[in-house]
Amino acid sequence: MAKATEKAAPKGTRSAEETEQIRVALVERRDELQEEYDRSLSEITALQRERLEDSAGDDQADTGTKTFEREQEITLAHNLLERITQVERALERLGEGNYGWCERCGNAIPVERLAAFPVATLCVSCKQLEERR
Ligand SMILES: [Zn+2]
Numbered sequence: 001m002a003k004a005t006e007k008a009a010p011k012g013t014r015s016a017e018e019t020e021q022i023r024v025a026l027v028e029r030r031d032e033l034q035e036e037y038d039r040s041l042s043e044i045t046a047l048q049r050e051r052l053e054d055s056a057g058d059d060q061a062d063t064g065t066k067t068f069e070r071e072q073e074i075t076l077a078h079n080l081l082e083r084i085t086q087v088e089r090a091l092e093r094l095g096e097g098n099y100g101w102c103e104r105c106g107n108a109i110p111v112e113r114l115a116a117f118p119v120a121t122l123c124v125s126c127k128q129l130e131e132r133r
Contacts, residue, residue: 008106010097018111022100023091025115030087037080044073083118090118102126 014022047070051063093099100109102123109123122130 007103008101010101010108011106012108014100014108018108019094021111022114023094025111026087026091026094026118029115029118030084030091033080033084033087037077037084040073040077040080044070044077047073087118090114104130 047066051066051070090099100111100114101107102109103121104126105123107123109120113120113124120127
């Protein structure tokens with residue numbers, strides 16, 4: 001039984017070499033994000049410690065700034081974690097052969113585009129068409 005889908009079927013296949021290229025790009029991207037995430041976490045810990053250490057003698061404004069900084073860092077860390085998850089999902093889909101194809105026309109999305117935007121689901125020309133609508 002044919003499964004109804006509005007997504008365009010992939011056109012052609014990718015060479016193993018190309019798949020590997022995408023995989024490497026994604027893994028690199030994930031490592032970068034992971035590093036940033038770790039840095040962000042230690043920043044949060046540092047800010048937290050700082051706040052605990054001198055909250056006794058701090059004036060209100062100072063405490064406010066530090067709380068704000070910490071919240072900023074937490075938001076950043078959260079965003080990074082989300083992006084890491086997206087890249088990991090992309091890697092899973094790549095393993096299943098479902099990653100890197102334009103959802104609209106079924107053409108292969110260029111490796112460079114995928115490396116820059118791991119969540120890209122459209123090729124450049126379809127993306128432009130979409131934006132023009
Ligand atoms: Zn397309």
